Amino acid sequence: MSESRPVRAAANAALVLALVLVPLFFEPFRVTQFTQILVVAIAVAGLNLLTGFTGQVSVGHSAFFGIGAYVTGVLIVHAGVPMTAAIIAGTLSGGIAGALFGIPSLRIKGTHLAIVTLVLAASLPAVLSTFSEITGGTEGLRVPRITPPRGSFLAADQTRYYVVLGALLLVVLGVFMLDRSRTGRALRALGDNEIAAVTYGVRPMRLRIGVFAASSTITALAGALFAVTSGFISSTTSYMTIVGSIVFLTALVIGGRALLAGPLAGAAIAELLPAQISRYSPEWANFAYGAILIALLLLAPGGISSLRFRRRRSHPAPHVLPAPLQQEETPHDTDDTRDQAQPTTRIG
Amino acid sequence: MPLVPLLDVDNLHARYGQARVLHGVSLTVSPGEVVVLLGANGAGKTTLLRAITGHVERTGSIKFAGTDITRASPAAIVSLGLVQVPEGRGTFADLTVQENLRLGAYTRRVTAAALALEISEIVERFPILGERAGQRAGLLSGGEQQMLAIGRALLARPRLLVLDEPSLGLAPTVTRAVFDTLRELHDEQGLSLLVVEQNADLSLGIADRAYVLEAGEIQVDGPAAAIRDDAGLRRAYLGY
Amino acid sequence: MLRVERLSLAFRGVQALRDVTFEVAAGGVTALIGPNGAGKTTMFNCISRILTPDSGALSLDGIDLIGVRASRLPELGVARTFQHAALFPSLDVRGNVRIGADVARHASRPALPVDETLELLRLSADASRSTEGLPLGTKKRVELARALASGPHLLLLDEPAGGLTHEEVGEMRDTLLAVKERLGLTILLVEHHVQMVMSMSSHVVVMSSGEVIADGAPSDVRSDPRVISAYLGS
């Protein structure tokens, strides 16, 4: 965070410009691959909203991604709903599912929330194969893809790229504005120290449900866009399974705090590296995700601290919790960083 | 005063992560001596004890009975005979009183029969622990838990017993009983004691010497009686 | 201003508060003192609604506080600090103070602007620094600034002198008295530093083992034999 504000703004403008120019210089196969990276970046931005602001980890975002993708796909294929309306419906469905999970997340935190979201992630493929008549199960569902508007000079792959890029920029702008708002401050305070935050008027309930819903809405939007840009979804598509959650988490850890560059860089590395590896064998890609994630978390504490995977307080939080006779010893020494020596008084 | 102290702390610095808490503390405890450590909340008393017993990042020099323990593990320090009774007593609430006592001898190699004999000696000193042997320690009263914590520490065969606020949360009569016990242990067995305590008069009453800690540095040290009688000093550093 | 009547609270069989009764007069400095484990912080947590007492009454200017949620207290003009300066490490110094100001805007009550609050507490130079790694004395001033920015009538201070050096304690006392005069505050503080308490408070309440054992002017409390016994054990 050493660079100044204008420098950062210029860097972001250059990044956006580069993103806009990319499809003009690459062959369709590459543009399609980049589109997929942008889709993942949106999903990661969604997860970052939850983890970055509240310090909660969700292992279930693959399910919100899947809900977005399947509601969109099924509405288009089986109900003939126009694509734009289907994307909106898919996005909102993921948001509603997220709000429903936001309610338990008021009380379920940390490891317990991870259990719930893990089981949620494990449930989606099971549900998809149970309703395989509609969803296609493991056989999958072919979804019509976004096509260029009539008379456009853009090719199909370029059109899809720009739609997803537009969505990503809108999402990042929204998160940026939230970050600078009063609500953003309240969210950070809540993530840091709930009791102190409440003492200063922060209302955890609304904020937690809201942020969970917003986070899953964004990730569901990524899923919806995935359906209409890739054109094929199935219950074994890795983003719909727990592997998807791992990809999002890995990208989040790689990317760190920067709002636009973070998800992009994370998504690019998380997508491209295993793709290289999986040319030899697809199982190696999954292994690589897990191994990269573990290695990053163990070896690069600096990159993680920027993610707000903060170190556990080395001296305990204020013991304002009901513990008149605490079982665990809590030193009530506090810190100070003074160094001036003072003469010792000696008596006797 | 004997020439070789039992505990010799020299220029000790300690920190919790980024926060430095102790800035070059030196103190000694001689064999058979009772030393009390006074100071306001947040002065670093607990950190000092935790640094001595190996629970905090520390630099400087700590020698115990001639052995350098600056880098020793907590378990190694306990087995040398430097045993702590932590603040809030640190009993194992879910385990029985009997099991708590057995854990006291964890670092020692001792047969089951010998351990049973030692436990019965402890129970003789603290009869209430015998009555409650099969109960969960969490169900004991504060005073009983303090007795259990001391009893458990004795089973580690301490040469120096370090106590952190033994009076915390106890009624005045119970506090008095705890200090009577400590005095007995000192008188009968010649046990050395290092005590952190809020209750200045009571602890100064059993101590040979005292140190006053403020903001991570020793401000005052001297004979307990002198500190007890110096009203100006008490007002300045002990708040009363 | 604040009335505490017959407040009692037990945790797992330990009676932390027993029939605690006292009053905080508007415009004054009331101190709550007593040995460790006396129940002072528990009392504080009841007033700031983090804990709910088993029985008894708690009222602020005639409003019953027992039914008020903790997050509503700042709107009623109550702000507090914590024993260990509970700042928000992911916000910088200004961000921490702005959290307080956010509340004031919500309550549409006049409060010091953020910049003025920072200046008052000599924090302007540190405004964009992270709160992690600040010296304890500075952290405590940031926390005080956060509380003041919320425009309180009643300021609850939990050990403002804890962990400070001799000189810093004096500074803290002077700062507190100055902001109290300037903003017309009422202060309730929990403190161990008896000298600081005696020199700045108009009224002292002494607790021991969950009970109030003395209540009155500093000079009266100081010579009360029960207080001396609780503190000195003799």
Next chain:
Amino acid sequence: MLALQLLVDGVGKGAIYAALALAIVVAHRSTGLINFAQGEFATLSAMLTVALTGLGLGVWPALAVAAAASFAAGALIQVVIVRPAMRRDLVPVVIMIGLYVCANAIGQLTFGQNPRPLEGLFPAGGLVFGGIRVQWSLIGVILLQAVVITALTLFFVRTKIGLGFRAVATAPEASRVAGIPVERMHMIGWGIAAALGAVAGVSLTNLGVYVESHMMTTVLVYSLAAVTIGGFDSALGAIVGGAIMGVVESLVTGLVPGVSGDVGILVSLTIIVLILLSRPQGLFGRERVARV
């Protein structure tokens, strides 16, 4: 009659869930972490058992060797991966997820995609009681779990290391002060958990499940539900919770029309959410100040 048959089958499944749930509880009691990879560890143990029988070892000795190897691997993973991560807030949770994916991938890479059966631990055939069939293997699996649980209980209650383990689980800070080697207890806990997982994985094959890389995926979900029901720190709770989940799964999928096996997962999800909301310490756990 159908219901009764389903009940019997459910108890058999429940014994497996209980075994894995117990493994999760032991690991949690030692380090305060839920090991999401516990099921995948069990899969790897089962794969190892298959490989060992392929080398001509009898199935019982193969299980013993696999359990010992699992103990070593679990302890090693605790030391190398889990311990360095323990000091930070949410990092361990994400690391557990990473372990899950890695272990699953290792299974696929080493064992391949083709499911293979494992030789039974118990004789074929069984009993028929008034129309209800009970296979010997089902009785054997339940008895095996009972023996394992008894041995484990004796270890924790009677031995010095067991006592030290329980001390660390109750109060890690106080344990350090008492000179108990806390890190070693964490390591032992993860080792025992992995060995329990080996027994669970091999037991599952005795109920007719083939060894393959996804064999434990749904078992993990049911076991997590069992652990939630019983309380994350309660061994008894894990056993009872496992039995409950086995019976619930069997009855729901057997009696409710149109419900396939996979939707049982949704039942687990509902149970987990409801219990965490209403009684987060589980039915058998004691309330405690949050430690997670």
